[in-house]
Amino acid sequence: xxxxxxxxxxxxxxxxxxxxxxxxxxxxxxxxxxxxxxxxxxxxxxxxxxxxxxxxxxxxxxxxxxxxxxxxxxxxxxxxxxxxxxxxxxxxxxxxxxxxxxxxxxxxxxxxxxxxxxxxxxx
Numbered sequence: 492x493x494x495x496x497x498x499x500x501x502x503x504x505x506x507x508x509x510x511x512x513x514x515x516x517x518x519x520x521x522x523x524x525x526x527x528x529x530x531x532x533x534x535x536x537x538x539x540x541x542x543x544x545x546x547x548x549x550x551x552x553x554x555x556x557x558x559x560x561x562x563x564x565x566x567x568x569x570x571x572x573x574x575x576x577x578x579x580x581x582x583x584x585x586x587x588x589x590x591x592x593x594x595x596x597x598x599x600x601x602x603x604x605x606x607x608x609x610x611x612x613x614x
Contacts, residue, residue: 503528503586509576517568521561521584530588530595531561538563538594540570548573552594563596570598 505522513519525531531538533554540548540563550566570576588594 505584507582507584509571509578509580511578514568514571514578517564517566519563519567520558521563523560525561525586526559528586529590530586532590535594538596540566541595541597542574543599
């Protein structure tokens with residue numbers, strides 16, 4: 492390892508939409524591909540959402556054995572309300588972390604902004 496950043500994985504991005512059902516249920520399912528993301532593992536119980544202003548929200552992260560997917564719960568609705576999200580809004584999520592620390596999910600309208608915010612928040 493050559494530096495603090497070398498152990499972090501920046502390799503998993505996904506697009507998510509704010510919907511009436513995920514707001515009502517306070518639950519956002521991640522794509523199946525998230526199961527191969529290094530920072531996420533089935534024992535992980537929380538993640539941190541980071542918006543473009545650098546604000547943080549602690550949310551619960553669970554794995555649905557029946558659906559084979561991770562999902563964010565207990566905090567998704569608050570994140571949406573605090574950020575004035577509307578039904579139909581789309582966001583890029585960039586999963587960052589290693590297997591030892593709480594994963595960070597940078598939530599940005601554009602992928603380019605994500606990398607800049609993450610770099611600033613880790614310094």
